[in-house]
Amino acid sequence: MNEASHRSLDAGRAGTGGWQDELYDLLRRHGVTQFAYVPDAGHQILIDRSLADPDVRSIPLTTEEEGVALIAGADLGGARAVLLMQSSGVGNCINMLSLIKGARFPFLTLVSMRGDFGEGNPWQFPMGQATQPVLEAMGLICLHIEQPDEVVATTVAALTMAFKAGQAVAVLLGQKLIGAKPF
Amino acid sequence: MSASTTPHVAKAIAPDLVLERSEAVPVLIGRHEDFLLIAGLGGTACDVGAVTGDAAHVYSLGGAMGAACMMGLGLALARPDRRVLVVTGDGELLMNLGALATIAVMNPPNLAILCIDNGHYGETGWQKSHTSLGVDLEKIAAGAGIAYTRTVARADDIPDGARLLRDHNGSAFVLLRVKPTEPPAFKRNFDASFLRDRFRAALTTP
Numbered sequence: 146m147n148e149a150s151h152r153s154l155d156a157g158r159a160g161t162g163g164w165q166d167e168l169y170d171l172l173r174r175h176g177v178t179q180f181a182y183v184p185d186a187g188h189q190i191l192i193d194r195s196l197a198d199p200d201v202r203s204i205p206l207t208t209e210e211e212g213v214a215l216i217a218g219a220d221l222g223g224a225r226a227v228l229l230m231q232s233s234g235v236g237n238c239i240n241m242l243s244l245i246k247g248a249r250f251p252f253l254t255l256v257s258m259r260g261d262f263g264e265g266n267p268w269q270f271p272m273g274q275a276t277q278p279v280l281e282a283m284g285l286i287c288l289h290i291e292q293p294d295e296v297v298a299t300t301v302a303a304l305t306m307a308f309k310a311g312q313a314v315a316v317l318l319g320q321k322l323i324g325a326k327p328f
Numbered sequence: 329m330s331a332s333t334t335p336h337v338a339k340a341i342a343p344d345l346v347l348e349r350s351e352a353v354p355v356l357i358g359r360h361e362d363f364l365l366i367a368g369l370g371g372t373a374c375d376v377g378a379v380t381g382d383a384a385h386v387y388s389l390g391g392a393m394g395a396a397c398m399m400g401l402g403l404a405l406a407r408p409d410r411r412v413l414v415v416t417g418d419g420e421l422l423m424n425l426g427a428l429a430t431i432a433v434m435n436p437p438n439l440a441i442l443c444i445d446n447g448h449y450g451e452t453g454w455q456k457s458h459t460s461l462g463v464d465l466e467k468i469a470a471g472a473g474i475a476y477t478r479t480v481a482r483a484d485d486i487p488d489g490a491r492l493l494r495d496h497n498g499s500a501f502v503l504l505r506v507k508p509t510e511p512p513a514f515k516r517n518f519d520a521s522f523l524r525d526r527f528r529a530a531l532t533t534p
Contacts, residue, residue, distance in 0.1 A: 179405060202405045204434060207426030214395035214427075218366070218402025221387055221527050222410075226402060244392035248520035 164293040164322075165190035168255075168300055172227060175304045177253075179204060179219050179226035181212035187257025187323040188229040209234035213241040217250045225308055228254040232261070232276040232317075233269065242283035245313050252285070252313035253303060263325030277317065285313045291321040346482060349444055349506040354379050356442060356480065356490045356504060357413070361385070364403060364531075368396035368416035370451045371511035372444050376415050378512035384530035390518045394424030397441060401431050404439035407531070411438050413493060418445040418459045425468060431499050432473030440493045440500040441469075446508045454508065469501040476500040 169191050172180075180195035181204040182188060195203040206212050212228035219226040230238075235256060245252045259266070260273015277287050286306065290299045299316060306312045353375045357363070360379050365386040367376035373388040380386050389395055400414035421428075421443050431439065447460035459465060466479045476496040480489035480503065489502045517523060 179402065202434070204401070204405070204430065207429050208424075210394065211398045211424065211427055211430055214392070214398035215402035217395070218399035218404075219406045220402075221399070221524065221531070222364075222403045222406025223528065223531060224402070224406030241392055241395060244389075244395055244520070247391065248524045250524065 164296040166194070168296055169194045171297065171300050171304070173198070173201070175225070175308065177225045177227050178202065179215070179224055180229065181206055181215050181226060182229040183207075183209055183212075183231070183234055185229065185231045185257055187231065187318060188255065191229055191255070209237040210241040212254075213238050213252075214244060216252055217244050217248065220250050225251075226253075228252075230254060230256055232256050232258045233272045235276045235279055235315075236272050239279060239283060242280075242285070242313075246284040249311060250313070251307045251311045253307040254285075254315045255318060256280075256315050257318045257323055258320050261325075262320040264320060265325065280315050283313075285315045287315050287317055289317050289319055291319040293322065296322075344481070345447070345505055345507045347480070347504070347506045348509060349375055349446065349504070350378065350509075350512045352480065352483075352486060352504055352506060353415075353442075353444065355486050356493060356502065357415075358490055358494070362494065363411050363413040364407065366396050366400045366403065366412070366414045368414070368420040369393055370417055370420070371446075372396075372415050372417045372420070373516055374511040374514040375444060377514035377516055382517055384526045387523055387527050388516055390516065390520065393420050394427070396420060397424065397427040397431060400439055400441065401427070401434060401436065404436040405434065408436065408438055411494065412436075412440070414439070414441045416441065416443050418443060418447065418457050418465060419449050421465060422458055422463070425472075428469050428472040428474060428501070432469075435473075435475075435498045437497050437499070440496065440502070442493060442502050442504060445503055445505050447505075448508045450508065450510070466501065466503040469503070474499050474501045477502070479503045479505060481505040 178201045209230045216226040260269035303314045303316045307314045367373040367388040369389040396416040404412040449455045470477045475498045
């Protein structure tokens with residue numbers, strides 16, 4: 146596994162933490178052992194912590210739909226996985242989500258939003274504004290987090306819905322929470 | 329379009345293809361109980377079904393084209409104590425070539441991929457796939473960084489390919505080049521949810 150090069154990103158964590166660290170700890174306490182990701186600034190702390198954690202597998206993807214299939218495979222083997230992606234990546238997952246809905250795989254994704262509150266890059270709006278309708282059309286339940294003090298309760302809710310009730314859940318991390326890029 | 333005549337035309341333009349999938353696949357897989365299997369959609373699910381029957385240690389896709397290799401990766405990472413074999417086709421693999429790069433990076437030692445390459449989209453009218461037009465999937469797998477790769481195109485390549493699927497210290501990829509003929513007849517179970525529950529139950533019940 147080629148993790149050494151990724152670990153250099155760990156320096157990016159310095160001085161941050163807060164709700165992102167709480168979120169990672171929650172996922173680990175609920176037995177998530179596979180973290181699949183497409184690199185994204187909004188998920189940087191989660192990605193770096195998973196890369197530094199010897200008890201989990203951190204899987205860099207070339208495109209987000211790979212993560213959908215990976216989660217299904219992990220479930221077949223009795224493991225819990227999460228997909229970390231940006232809202233633009235949701236569009237890359239649509240047909241692959243047939244697998245989740247058709248077989249009723251438990252599914253959890255954390256989506257960092259772009260093209261939403263305060264976005265300054267016009268290219269981000271088409272997919273950002275389509276994110277929730279597209280996910281809902283494929284059978285996912287969307288939960289929103291807009292404030293740091295909502296992170297724990299909403300994430301616990303999502304973990305319960307996915308891994309106890311077997312639902313497909315997307316937690317949308319809004320730009321009020323993660324900050325908008327003004328460009 | 330008649331599926332019985334079109335493969336004949338395809339065969340005429342690919343004289344180097346000599347292996348029959350229905351003969352080569354069972355020998356390459358060997359004792360199927362040694363593996364947890366993911367079978368890609370279309371003909372490959374029938375290739376696997378003809379070897380295993382309707383078995384709990386097989387998850388067969390009927391859609392979600394491109395999923396097979398990454399499902400195999402998730403399963404292999406979740407169950408490092410078991411050997412995982414993905415059986416997919418050239419059409420499905422071409423749809424998600426990035427999965428080869430991701431698998432090479434993770435490189436689980438218990439994951440092998442068998443790609444049955446007939447150079448055609450057999451289910452949709454035998455249109456040529458890119459592998460009939462010069463694309464070499466073994467070279468792509470090797471270029472992605474998968475260390476153990478082989479092409480099996482002749483009968484005397486089969487023993488080495490079979491060994492590679494079982495005996496490797498990192499992820500393995502075997503490209504089986506076959507004549508564009510029909511996969512074996514096998515009546516598949518298309519209930520994706522039933523297959524999931526049965527697969528998981530069989531894995532957790534000793």
